[in-house]
Amino acid sequence: MTATALLEGRNLRKTYRLGRRTTVEALRGVDVRIDRGEMVAIMGPSGSGKSTLMHILGLLHSPDANHGPRPELSFGGQDMVNLGEGERTKIRAREMGFVFQDFNLVPTLTAIENVMLACDYAGIRGAPARALAAEALALVDLADRADHRPAELSGGEQQRVAIARALVNKPSLILADEPTGNLDSERSAEVLGLLRRFNQEHGQTFILVTHDPDVAAACDRVIRVRDGRIRDQSLSAVPQPLDLEAREAVA
Amino acid sequence: MQQLRNLGRRKLRTSLTILGITIGIWALVVFGSMANKINALVAGGSQFYEGKVTVSAKGAGMGFGSPVDISAGDRVASMGGVDVVVPGVSMLLADEASSMSMSMPQMIRGQVADADRGRETFPMSYASGRALTPADEGSNVAVLGSDIARQHDTKVGDTITLHGEPFQVVGILEPTLTAPDTTVVVPLEAAQRLYVKTLPPLVAAELDPATLATGFTVYPKPGTDPETIATEIRATAPDLEPVTAKDFNSQIGSATSILNSILVGIALISLAVGGLSVINTMAMSVAERTREIGIKRAIGGGRLRIVRELVTESALIGFLGGATGLVLGAVLVTVVNEAGRSSGTVLFQLTTGTALTAVGFSTVLGALAGLIPAMHAARLDPVAALRYE
Numbered sequence: 001m002t003a004t005a006l007l008e009g010r011n012l013r014k015t016y017r018l019g020r021r022t023t024v025e026a027l028r029g030v031d032v033r034i035d036r037g038e039m040v041a042i043m044g045p046s047g048s049g050k051s052t053l054m055h056i057l058g059l060l061h062s063p064d065a066n067h068g069p070r071p072e073l074s075f076g077g078q079d080m081v082n083l084g085e086g087e088r089t090k091i092r093a094r095e096m097g098f099v100f101q102d103f104n105l106v107p108t109l110t111a112i113e114n115v116m117l118a119c120d121y122a123g124i125r126g127a128p129a130r131a132l133a134a135e136a137l138a139l140v141d142l143a144d145r146a147d148h149r150p151a152e153l154s155g156g157e158q159q160r161v162a163i164a165r166a167l168v169n170k171p172s173l174i175l176a177d178e179p180t181g182n183l184d185s186e187r188s189a190e191v192l193g194l195l196r197r198f199n200q201e202h203g204q205t206f207i208l209v210t211h212d213p214d215v216a217a218a219c220d221r222v223i224r225v226r227d228g229r230i231r232d233q234s235l236s237a238v239p240q241p242l243d244l245e246a247r248e249a250v251a
Numbered sequence: 252m253q254q255l256r257n258l259g260r261r262k263l264r265t266s267l268t269i270l271g272i273t274i275g276i277w278a279l280v281v282f283g284s285m286a287n288k289i290n291a292l293v294a295g296g297s298q299f300y301e302g303k304v305t306v307s308a309k310g311a312g313m314g315f316g317s318p319v320d321i322s323a324g325d326r327v328a329s330m331g332g333v334d335v336v337v338p339g340v341s342m343l344l345a346d347e348a349s350s351m352s353m354s355m356p357q358m359i360r361g362q363v364a365d366a367d368r369g370r371e372t373f374p375m376s377y378a379s380g381r382a383l384t385p386a387d388e389g390s391n392v393a394v395l396g397s398d399i400a401r402q403h404d405t406k407v408g409d410t411i412t413l414h415g416e417p418f419q420v421v422g423i424l425e426p427t428l429t430a431p432d433t434t435v436v437v438p439l440e441a442a443q444r445l446y447v448k449t450l451p452p453l454v455a456a457e458l459d460p461a462t463l464a465t466g467f468t469v470y471p472k473p474g475t476d477p478e479t480i481a482t483e484i485r486a487t488a489p490d491l492e493p494v495t496a497k498d499f500n501s502q503i504g505s506a507t508s509i510l511n512s513i514l515v516g517i518a519l520i521s522l523a524v525g526g527l528s529v530i531n532t533m534a535m536s537v538a539e540r541t542r543e544i545g546i547k548r549a550i551g552g553g554r555l556r557i558v559r560e561l562v563t564e565s566a567l568i569g570f571l572g573g574a575t576g577l578v579l580g581a582v583l584v585t586v587v588n589e590a591g592r593s594s595g596t597v598l599f600q601l602t603t604g605t606a607l608t609a610v611g612f613s614t615v616l617g618a619l620a621g622l623i624p625a626m627h628a629a630r631l632d633p634v635a636a637l638r639y640e
Contacts, residue, residue: 093552
């Protein structure tokens, strides 16, 4: 099996400035490769840099270029480091889907309008957008809730609308930041099963940021991040209850 | 439309902001209409004085007051550059000057018809009836200005009482928005007789009505500047006071331009306050929607798109406020004008230009006020915005 890389990053580092003197080194030089069709979990304790890594892979932030080895980031074989904000926004709109932990939806828009917003940003409007959005809502089993506002939907339903919005443009990459973070275990399993289904049926690539071992267990691979570095890129789908210190000590 | 729904999110706050703009535009419409009316009066007056020298007896002001001998006109006629001199008698229509009024005082003016030999350029058209003719001298006939005809509810053929004498109405003028609207024109001989009646009996006994004038209209020969004649009258006839269009503009024009500035200034100040409240409202909206803006940016909403949505929303606030202000202003202007019409006091003139300017201005003001918060929103880091509590 010859897997092709969808995302490839080298020397990814990011330092945030908090106030005048304090800086936080969120990522301290990371090399990462995500293959097409993979479902990858990024795990780590809070403050480890896992969200920062996702933001860079999702083109929401750029890696630092002004110190250390030159960063490289390619998406679908195209260089991303030197793109402007407008170009990156366009790629996010057309080729990526995003699911966030909470407050995912625009409260004044109905479920279907929220999904259509993603079509709109990708340049599809009017009747075709409505048809695509209806189709995406049907996929997440929410066809009958299309005209409900977010406030009229349960947390699990809201998250499914967000997933429909992430999928509607049939992007090659879907990034999810704690997609089950605010859901009980039953809804959580439901959402996770949905993501897995799209990954398997449509071959879409998923990157899930999580600290839930059950979520990680459902993925093909787990990237463990700690202190701004990748500690482990297990290819095993079996979750390993890890003691990172112990492992380091062995190494 | 999404922006309308956004306005509905904070109904009280949005309504108060719209109300702020409404008050500003209301003031702009009302004061603007008042300024329009004043400007129309002044422009009409300016046109009325154009191309001639209006001469009155010294100390009498603009064309009415104390009498001079009609022979003074001959002195003026002998000056260089003078073509025609028309003697006239002007007096207040009312027996006593009524209370202070914004509008022109109502006047009776008498002069021999066609004595200007076609030199008068101020356009007069008749709504009904006819103009006076030289043959009317000696009879009690009158042509009414439009305001006077309306106020007295008089038609051609009716009789109107002037200083105790009945006059038959033979013509009614179209509105001119200036002096002729509030003027009754009668033959010179009748005006001279009425004028003497207004004087104290002892003074009146000394005067021969037939030699009496309160002023002259002097038409220069073609190519002669009325200013030249006015200068000569000032130098050689101390009992006469010439007024040219230039004098009128400098006296009345400067006073009205100050008044205009004050009126428009008041309106602009209230609009500045309204504009600031739009900025405030939009800044609060942006702060409240920070996470929503973060989501939109993250899933591929461009910066320009975010700016456009917010600016449209604030322009909508401006437009709604402006439209409401225009409607309320138009209602007030119409009601006050209708109420004042019977007494001849039409205070306002709301033009299409003023209406369009008011609404256009408020819409642009709203858009500009929204621009600052919108740019701020577009520059937000999507990730930071998503985490915003």
